[in-house]
Each structure stands twice: as C-alpha cells, then as structure tokens.
Amino acid sequence: MDINNVNIEExxxxxxxxxxxxxxxxxxxxxxxxxxxxxxxxxxxxxxxxEHFDIKEYPMPAVGDDDILVxxxxxxxxxxxxxxxxxxxxxxxxxxLGHEGTGEIVAMGKNVKTxxxxxxxxxxxxxxxxxxxxxxxxxxxxxxxxxxxxxxxxYGLLPDDDVHLNGWFSDYILVRGGNFGSTFFxxxxxxxxxxxxxxxxxxxxxxxERAKSLNILRFNSRVAVQGCGPIGLLCIAVLRxxxxxxxxxxxxxxxxxxxxxxxxxxxxxxxxxxxxxxALAGGVKDAFGGHLADxxxxxxxxxxxxxxxxxxxxxxxxxxxxxxFINGGDATINPHFDICSKEITIVGSWVYTLRDYATTFDFxxxxxxxxxxxxxxxxxxxxxxxxxxxLKTNLAMTGLxxxxxxx
Ligand SMILES: NC(=O)c1ccc[n+]([C@@H]2O[C@H](COP(=O)([O-])OP(=O)(O)OC[C@H]3O[C@@H](n4cnc5c(N)ncnc54)[C@H](O)[C@@H]3O)[C@@H](O)[C@H]2O)c1
Ligand SMILES: [Zn+2]
Numbered sequence: 001m002d003i004n005n006v007n008i009e010e011x012x013x014x015x016x017x018x019x020x021x022x023x024x025x026x027x028x029x030x031x032x033x034x035x036x037x038x039x040x041x042x043x044x045x046x047x048x049x050x051e052h053f054d055i056k057e058y059p060m061p062a063v064g065d066d067d068i069l070v071x072x073x074x075x076x077x078x079x080x081x082x083x084x085x086x087x088x089x090x091x092x093x094x095x096x097l098g099h100e101g102t103g104e105i106v107a108m109g110k111n112v113k114t115x116x117x118x119x120x121x122x123x124x125x126x127x128x129x130x131x132x133x134x135x136x137x138x139x140x141x142x143x144x145x146x147x148x149x150x151x152x153x154x155y156g157l158l159p160d161d162d163v164h165l166n167g168w169f170s171d172y173i174l175v176r177g178g179n180f181g182s183t184f185f186x187x188x189x190x191x192x193x194x195x196x197x198x199x200x201x202x203x204x205x206x207x208x209e210r211a212k213s214l215n216i217l218r219f220n221s222r223v224a225v226q227g228c229g230p231i232g233l234l235c236i237a238v239l240r241x242x243x244x245x246x247x248x249x250x251x252x253x254x255x256x257x258x259x260x261x262x263x264x265x266x267x268x269x270x271x272x273x274x275x276x277x278x279a280l281a282g283g284v285k286d287a288f289g290g291h292l293a294d295x296x297x298x299x300x301x302x303x304x305x306x307x308x309x310x311x312x313x314x315x316x317x318x319x320x321x322x323x324x325f326i327n328g329g330d331a332t333i334n335p336h337f338d339i340c341s342k343e344i345t346i347v348g349s350w351v352y353t354l355r356d357y358a359t360t361f362d363f364x365x366x367x368x369x370x371x372x373x374x375x376x377x378x379x380x381x382x383x384x385x386x387x388x389x390x391l392k393t394n395l396a397m398t399g400l401x402x403x404x405x406x407x
Contacts, residue, residue: 038069038106042165042172045387045404046094051085053097053387058164065109066177068184070127074405075101075168076196076378077394079325080157085391092159098404099156101168102128102187102195109177116183117358126190128198129155129168129175130183132354155182169387169404183354187361193375194364196403197234202360204234206352207297207322208242209359214345216318217295222246224284224293224312225265227300227323228256230377230401233263235297235322237374240264241366248287250312259400262373271308281311298323303331310338317342322349381405 042060045053063069075098083089084097105125115121116130131154155175156167165174175182187195211217223244225232228251236247240263248267249260257268267287274280285292292314298306298321306321310333313319338344352360367374379399382390384406394402 045169069107072103096167098169100199202352207349221294224296232299306331
C-alpha cells in the first residue's frame with residue numbers, strides 16, 4: 001500500500017515539538033502502602049529496530065503527587081503498532097508501543113482523586129488511558145493542530161523519555177498527571193477483554209455518531225457494513241446495541257462473515273460470489289429483500305471497496321467512510337451516477353473524541369447485555385515475552401484482534 005499520511009505526520013511532528021518543553025519533574029514519593037508489593041524494576045517492550053522488540057528492564061520510577069503507577073494486565077495490538085513495527089514511518093525508534101492497554105492502580109500520588117470524567121479513583125481500580133488528551137470533550141485528533149499540543153502525554157505512540165514506562169506493552173506503566181495532563185478513566189466495572197477493546201470500539205462509536213448526524217440512519221434502516229475485520233465487526237456491534245436490526249455484512253472471507261452473523265448481522269454477502277459491481281450490488285439488494293441500503297459503512301482500507309459501496313446505497317441514502325485511517329490511494333467514482341443524481345449524503349470519520357471514548361464504556365456493557373460475543377474478537381493472546389510473535393501474527397492477518405496479556 002502506498003502510504004503518504006501527511007496528516008498524521010504533521011500531528012506527530014507537532015506533538016513531538018510540544019514534548020520539548022515537557023521535562024518531567026519526577027517527584028520522589030509514592031503514596032500508598034500497597035507500593036511495598038511493587039517490584040524494584042519494570043519490564044517494557046521497546047521497539048529497538050524494525051520488526052524487533054527488546055524487553056528492557058528499568059528501575060521503578062518514583063510516583064509523583066499527580067501520578068499513577070499501574071500494573072498492566074493487557075493491551076490490544078492496533079494496526080498503528082503493526083505499521084510502526086514494520087516501517088517506523090516517523091522515525092520514532094526506540095519507542096515503547098501499546099495504546100490499547102489497561103491495568104490496575106498500585107500506587108498514586110496524593111493529588112490524584114478522580115479520573116478525567118470526575119469519577120473517584122483508588123488503589124485497586126482498573127483504568128485505561130486515552131490518546132485524546134484535551135479537556136475539551138469534543139476535540140478530535142483532527143483538531144490537534146488547532147490547539148496547543150504541549151503539556152500533555154499520550155502512551156504507546158511517542159518516543160521514549162527518561163521515565164521509560166510509557167507504553168502499555170509492559171508490566172508497569174506510569175500515568176503522569178499535572179502538566180502532562182494525561183487522560184485516563186476508571187473502568188473497574190468492565191472485564192479485561194472489554195477494557196482491551198475500548199480503544200478500537202471508540203472508533204465505531206464515533207463513526208456511528210458521525211453517521212447519525214446526517215439524520216438518515218433510523219432504527220429500521222437497512223444498513224450495509226462493508227469489511228468484516230475488527231473495525232467492521234465492531235461497527236455491526238455498535239449498530240446492534242443501538243437497536244438497528246437489518247444489517248448486511250459484505251466481505252470476501254467466509255469466516256469473518258460467519259463472525260459478522262454472531263455479532264448481529266442479519267445477512268451476509270461474499271463479494272467473491274459475484275462477477276462485477278452490478279451483480280454484487282444485486283446481491284446486496286437481494287439480501288435486503290429487493291431494496292438497496294438506506295445507509296452504508298465502508299470499513300475496508302481498499303479504494304476499490306470505496307468505489308463499490310456507492311452502488312449499495314439507495315437514492316437519498318447515506319454513507320460513512322471510515323476505512324482509511326492512513327492514505328490507501330485514490331478511488332474512481334462517477335460523480336453523476338454515484339453522488340449527484342442519487343443525492344447521497346456522505347460523512348467521513350476519523351478516530352474519536354474524548355466524549356466518544358467515555359460513551360464506549362456503556363456500549364461495551366450494552367453489547368454484553370444483549371449477548372454479543374465481543375470477547376471472541378480477541379483471537380490471540382500472547383505473554384509480554386512473545387511481543388514479536390504478537391505483532392507478526394497481527395501482520396499475518398490470521399486472527400482478528402491480537403492482544404498481549406500479562407500473567
Ligand atoms: N477511521 C478511523 O479512525 C480508523 C481507525 C482504525 C482503523 N481504521 C481503518 O479501518 C480499516 C479496517 O480495519 P480492520 O482492522 O478491520 O482491518 P482488516 O484488514 O482486518 O479488515 C478489512 C476487511 O475488509 C475486507 N475487504 C477487503 N477488500 C474488500 C472489498 N473489496 N469488499 C469487501 N470487503 C473487503 C477484508 O477481507 C477484511 O476482512 C483499515 O483500513 C483501517 O486503517 C480507521
Ligand atoms: Zn489504535
């Protein structure tokens with residue numbers, strides 16, 4: 001794939017520039033009796049070369065008055081981690097990765113009373129961090145270039161610093177408060193698998209919010225979801241928890257289509273069963289009992305799939321494109337047939353807001369409540385020592401969500 005992700009590159013540069021003024025004061029005391037059980041050293045998977053993590057051992061840092069020391073339980077592997085592992089496109093090596101992590105508070109400074117949402121926190125609570133680090137709940141990653149990006153910290157995405165415990169592929173992480181302004185949430189009421197799925201699920205909560213803003217998506221809409229990787233499958237799950245029931249999943253992989261049904265799709269279409277886009281659109285129409293989709297979500301990174309999806313949508317329908325987190329190349333569409341004469345309304349979606357992140361916790365509870373097997377999305381669990389295998393399994397695309405889970 002041709003990668004020319006100018007937007008992301010700009011954001012990374014600005015965040016790095018912002019970090020320059022961020023020297024940690026590294027206050028000297030821990031605040032809890034529980035800290036006696038804390039080992040003297042921590043282990044962090046550091047990407048030291050392309051396709052190679054080393055497990056490094058560092059002294060356990062002091063926990064400052066605004067900081068939280070977390071014993072890591074697990075962390076999902078994201079496409080961004082795999083991208084960094086394979087190419088290091090921003091020259092971040094050596095870097096501690098892992099941003100879909102969660103764990104238990106084992107020590108915290110005296111100033112830490114509540115999480116970013118104002119919920120009280122105590123030793124023993126389970127938390128996640130969020131890479132949207134602003135206190136404005138509506139700010140998205142897209143907006144970072146409009147506001148000051150210094151004075152904040154994100155984990156598992158930026159180069160290592162003198163504290164070292166900066167990524168969730170580790171056994172301990174130091175969540176720094178104060179000037180760092182890290183965003184974190186108390187999610188003790190969610191099980192480990194749900195907590196590992198928070199970050200990717202937030203992408204879909206945001207996408208569905210974006211879709212709803214068009215005022216076309218209804219309870220009884222016929223909805224096509226194209227692409228049944230983790231993103232498309234979670235899209236189906238979010239729609240089901242909202243009460244949208246008529247969902248057709250489109251993919252070329254029968255196993256993934258079968259999983260889409262478990263996740264709540266009412267029908268599936270394997271694009272490999274059809275010759276040409278007209279026939280494929282006919283297949284989607286048949287799946288909806290002779291109607292095209294009222295709304296469609298594009299969840300593949302394939303430009304051909306982007307061009308195809310217009311044909312699945314009825315006149316006056318809506319479309320949410322969220323499949324291109326990075327530049328996947330150009331797509332050819334016919335503006336007259338695909339958009340203009342059909343009066344389709346299109347919305348793009350990228351990452352999430354802090355508010356979407358918090359909304360995601362409730363989505364995960366609702367999904368469990370209606371019996372969606374979200375845990376089964378995590379097909380592989382590796383111990384920290386096998387971090388390189390975890391990333392290679394992600395790149396091989398033999399599973400769905402890959403996770404590193406500590407013993
Ligand atoms: N908008 C965002 O903020 C955001 C966030 C995360 C990921 N993404 C993007 O979402 C996309 C999907 O992520 P994923 O982790 O599920 O990826 P994935 O590669 O696991 O899944 C993509 C699926 O699309 C299917 N597919 C490919 N071509 C197709 C076609 N022509 N028609 C139908 N299905 C086709 C594949 O078989 C696969 O099952 C990626 O491109 C990723 O970059 C976007
Ligand atoms: Zn991610």
